[in-house]
Amino acid sequence: MASVSALTRVILGKTALNARAVAPSAGFVKFYSAAPAYENIKTEVVGSKKNVGLIQLHRPKALNALCKPLFVELGKAVVDFDKDDSIAAIVITGSEKAFAAGADIKEMQNNTYSSNNKGGFLREWEDISNCGKPVIAAVNGFALGGGCELAMLCDIIYAGEKAKFGQPEINIGTIPGAGGTQRLPRYVGKSKAMEIVLTGNFIDAHEAEKMGLVSKVFPVDKLLEETIKLAERIGTHSPLIVKLAKQAVNQAYETTLKSGLQFEKSIFYGTFATEDRKEGMTAFIEKRAPNFKNE
Numbered sequence: 001m002a003s004v005s006a007l008t009r010v011i012l013g014k015t016a017l018n019a020r021a022v023a024p025s026a027g028f029v030k031f032y033s034a035a036p037a038y039e040n041i042k043t044e045v046v047g048s049k050k051n052v053g054l055i056q057l058h059r060p061k062a063l064n065a066l067c068k069p070l071f072v073e074l075g076k077a078v079v080d081f082d083k084d085d086s087i088a089a090i091v092i093t094g095s096e097k098a099f100a101a102g103a104d105i106k107e108m109q110n111n112t113y114s115s116n117n118k119g120g121f122l123r124e125w126e127d128i129s130n131c132g133k134p135v136i137a138a139v140n141g142f143a144l145g146g147g148c149e150l151a152m153l154c155d156i157i158y159a160g161e162k163a164k165f166g167q168p169e170i171n172i173g174t175i176p177g178a179g180g181t182q183r184l185p186r187y188v189g190k191s192k193a194m195e196i197v198l199t200g201n202f203i204d205a206h207e208a209e210k211m212g213l214v215s216k217v218f219p220v221d222k223l224l225e226e227t228i229k230l231a232e233r234i235g236t237h238s239p240l241i242v243k244l245a246k247q248a249v250n251q252a253y254e255t256t257l258k259s260g261l262q263f264e265k266s267i268f269y270g271t272f273a274t275e276d277r278k279e280g281m282t283a284f285i286e287k288r289a290p291n292f293k294n295e
């Protein structure tokens, strides 16, 4: 598969290169003055308005198995993009062969209950679940075990037509540990989640879409382009209101309908305390495009 850089060049017809690899004259990529030297991921800022943070998992020899150093880097990249006011949404992708083939089995082979517990195994995952901005997974290839859980940690999953999802932990004598037993039933219902978790069988992209795990399926080579377009579309709205909308939808997974509706109403009322709500409604009435200020 072409690299993220090559793909985004093709997609957007502009110079889009790895921020670490080129001089800051490239024009299209936003360069961080202190761009971290990542080893297991690549980051770029893409989109015609340079407002989409793109993270590519890049451990090709291990099919992007999620070793701790990778996750530390991924967490840092997500936190950095979340803090950056010029970024509207974040896209996480892998390679054509693998989004991620799971937690790193070789790394955790000799873990013990005690080392997991004392070492805070999986702690970095919270950096992604705590992100206030929309995070979109663009999944080509294998999304297995922790890879499927990482995709489910994202707010929206788009998939390439050859993607394969699964929770095969049962094959290696353990169970999903980063949300597979909790998020999967919420996406696909109990019977299908049980089948996936108890058999370890893989499901393809179209099945995943039918089940509601994935929102759309694209040809492999169009996936990233379409996902970036989605992020850009979200980026046309008020970042403040997008954040509130994300919080409100996520609350549906945390509570009863009654208290969820109460939460939604208080957030809805709260939008009337923002400049962007006023601007949005005023722009509609004045038949012009809104000029959101994130306030």
Ligand SMILES: CCC/C=C/C(=O)SCCNC(=O)CCNC(=O)[C@H](O)C(C)(C)COP(=O)([O-])OP(=O)([O-])OC[C@H]1O[C@@H](n2cnc3c(N)ncnc32)[C@H](O)[C@@H]1OP(=O)([O-])[O-]
Residues within 6 Å of the ligand: 061, 062, 063, 065, 066, 101, 102, 103, 104, 105, 106, 107, 122, 142, 144, 145, 146, 147, 149, 168, 169, 171, 172, 175, 176, 177, 178
């Ligand atoms: C997060 C919380 C809890 C989560 C738990 C989990 O996710 S448990 C995990 C749940 N996931 C699984 O159980 C899936 C495990 N993976 C597989 O079943 C297969 O690799 C495959 C079907 C994805 C692809 O088959 P294929 O014949 O096309 O490719 P190939 O097999 O030749 O692999 C190429 C190289 O990548 C390596 N590597 C791959 N995955 C991992 C990994 N997770 N780890 C480490 N390494 C991994 C593989 O060893 C090989 O390296 P080598 O030996 O050349 O140095």
